[in-house]
Amino acid sequence: MGTKKGTLREPTIKDIPQLFNVLTPEEQKYLLTNHTTLRYRKNQIIYQEGERPTGLLCIGSGKVKIYKEGMMGRDQIVRMASGPGFIGYRALFAHETHIASAVVFEPCVIFHVARDVIMKLMKSNNDLCMNIIQSFATELGFARFRTVSLTQKxxxxxxxxxxxxxxxxxxxxxxxxxxxxxxxxxxxxxxxxxxxxxxxxxxxxxxxxxxxxxxxxxxxxxxxxxxxxxxxxx
Amino acid sequence: MGTKKGTLREPTIKDIPQLFNVLTPEEQKYLLTNHTTLRYRKNQIIYQEGERPTGLLCIGSGKVKIYKEGMMGRDQIVRMASGPGFIGYRALFAHETHIASAVVFEPCVIFHVARDVIMKLMKSNNDLCMNIIQSFATELGFARFRTVSLTQKxxxxxxxxxxxxxxxxxxxxxxxxxxxxxxxxxxxxxxxxxxxxxxxxxxxxxxxxxxxxxxxxxxxxxxxxxxxxxxxxx
DNA sequence: CTATAACTATGTTTTAAAACATACAAAGTT
DNA sequence: AACTTTGTATGTTTTAAAACATAGTTATAG
CATH class of the missing domain: 1.10.10.10 (Winged helix-like DNA-binding domain superfamily/Winged helix DNA-binding domain)
Incomplete structure (x- = not known):
């Protein structure tokens, strides 16, 4: 439950089990040499509504706020995220621009896996696909649940x-x-x-x-x- | 645009391109002998909140209303669906019970692909996975967009x-x-x-x-x- | 073919939440 | 230290939407 984890040592992409653990040793090697590690500090923008995604983003550590701009500049926070997990993947897989913005709430280590790299891995590894599907299913469930709460309560x-x-x-x-x-x-x-x-x-x-x-x-x-x-x- | 299509001839599972078209001839054969066709009339319940999904449901023809029960019996329609497309797949892939109910709005032909069958196909066919991911990505995008509209407009x-x-x-x-x-x-x-x-x-x-x-x-x-x-x- | 229920329509009242208006405190700047 | 900005707090007014009430209208069932 604590939030200390990140302060002990900097995470690596190996700490994203839903991504790394399902890969074969071969694929793991490929991923290790084909990703970048990004460090963000508070209030930095990770991506913005309207931008085109360039790859899969994985939160290693830190806290992220994901929000949509609503009517008259009133923002709606659609998700508060923390590692390990994916962000910005909806737009990537829908082949659309981002429909929400992600901004750092607490210092983050984020891994960027370029579109071609993640696509190649997904082509060769079904368990990875299933994990991504699982992420989507969970997030869609949460979105549905929240919509009813936010509109009716x-x-x-x-x-x-x-x-x-x-x-x-x-x-x-x-x-x-x-x-x-x-x-x-x-x-x-x-x-x-x-x-x-x-x-x-x-x-x-x-x-x-x-x-x-x-x-x-x-x-x-x-x-x-x-x-x-x-x-x-x- | 029209709604006549279904009246000309009864659809088959071949009419679900996002499912059928990506399969190999081998897989197509397997799917053809391993699914059931269900016919529903107006107001019939396809599945209900709380039930456990048994497989993937595909709308061949007809119109379906998907809704969640809210506070004090006030329903929220989260989606109006029509063929060709999937319904009830969120719960299936999240390994959860349904969080919404599906009821027939106009007579439907629906194809049921048992969990094991669809899982087997997905294991062997990545394009199918990608299509399902695409469905999720689109639907999550729609859900996000609607949440802001329904709460702020x-x-x-x-x-x-x-x-x-x-x-x-x-x-x-x-x-x-x-x-x-x-x-x-x-x-x-x-x-x-x-x-x-x-x-x-x-x-x-x-x-x-x-x-x-x-x-x-x-x-x-x-x-x-x-x-x-x-x-x-x- | 009436009876009963479900749907549509519209007017009235009530209420929850937004908008507005200050004011004070804390944090950051020059 | 004085100044500006940003966040928090509360009171007051206004407004959008719900709740309530009633009635006509169309389906549906017995």
Whole structure:
């Protein structure tokens, strides 16, 4: 659950099991000499809406925010990602431009596997295809689930659910209560389909109801059951 | 564009190009003897939320509504499908239960390819994998796009967009104006994230604005430009 | 062929959430 | 240190959409 892993040693592409572990020794060798390692710092843009993907991107470590620009400059965060996993692969495989932007939230090590290289590997290795299919299936399921929540739940329910989703993705810090991601109120709002004002207000009421405590961007969840109840009924 | 195709002759699994055309003659033979053809009539349930998928389903002909149950029995139509294409494959490849239900909207011929059969074909045929990946990529893109629309656009914009999406999927009848799908006001509402009352009301205003005419479930689009404008700005 | 249910239509009321308006605190710059 | 920017907090107003109410209309079943 912790987020320390990346601080111990820099990850390599071997740390992306859904990519590396299914390859034959031969293919592994090929991949090792045919990828690049990119390092990003906070707020750097990995790719932007409208750009053409050049290959498969794999998060080795770090945290990434993926968002779409909505009406009147109101962003919608469609996904918060962390390693190990793929980003930007939808556009790659749909042969389209990116429909969302990816920006670094916490320093990242990212591996870039050029289109031809990943295609060649996929041609020779079915398990890799199946893993990519699995990623798609999971992500599409999550997208469906969230669409219903974001369109039908009320503000309290949306925010409570978002906090629980963030817990599922990033877990807690060592104390077992502090959310492992430190979003601004605005990002939290953009992840929960509401305005920043309402995110702030609603967080405040959650604090009053003793479901959590807040200290700047540090959110400590005190009562998961209560949040789950709010998420379900709100 | 037309919807007549199915009435001329009953489709076979050969009419699912993304499945059949990429197979070797050998594999085609195997598939031909290892699938079942299912016929459904209006309102029949193909699968339901919570059920476990048993194989890949391909729409040969007909129209299918795929929806998720939301809060307080309010359904959300996540997709309107027609042949040739896959349905229910997300759950199959995610190894999960269905997260949405599929119900027949217009009489369907559907091909069922058992899990083991499709898996075997995918193991031996990469182009098939790539086609399935392509389906996922397209559908995920659509889901993302719709999430932003359904959460951020106002009622008029959502309804206008939904009508244009339905046009893209089902096209027009021979007259070049009549939408090729006849949804109830409630279905239209469930596809546009609004209540039936608001779908009715908003349709009425579109008629007054001469963007379309309505006769029961028959919708004739008169001014696509106007709808596009409403979709963009609303 | 009536009865019952499902669908469509429209007016009225209520409510949730956005928009707007300040204000204060923290962080970063010059 | 003074200044600017950015993020957080709260109160007030406005508005979009839901909820509610009622009624006509069309299907469908007994």
């Amino acid at each position: 009320h503000i309290r329910g949306r925010l409570a659910e978002s906090l629980l989703v963030l817990r599922d993705i990033y877990g807690y810090e060592a104390d077992g209560h502090t959310l492992g991601i430190y979003l601004s109120r605005e990002d939290l709002a953009n992840f929960s389909n509401m305005t920043a004002s309402n995110a702030i207000r609603t967080l405040t009421t959650f604090v009053k109801e003793k479901a959590l405590t807040v200290d700047g961007r540090i959110i400590r969840i005190l009562d998961e059951q209560k949040l789950e109840r709010i998420s379900r009924l709100g | 106002h009622i008029r914009g959502r309804l206008a967009e939904s009508l244009l999406v339905l046009r893209d999927i089902y096209g027009y009848e021979a007259d070049g104006h009549t939408l090729g799908i006849y949804l109830s006001r409630e279905d239209l509402a469930n596809f546009s994230n609004m209540t039936a009352s608001n779908a009715i009301r908003t349709l009425t205003t579109f008629v007054k604005e001469k963007a379309l005419t309505v006769d029961g479930r028959i919708i004739r689009i008169l001014d696509e430009q106007k709808l596009e404008r409403i979709s963009r700005l609303g």
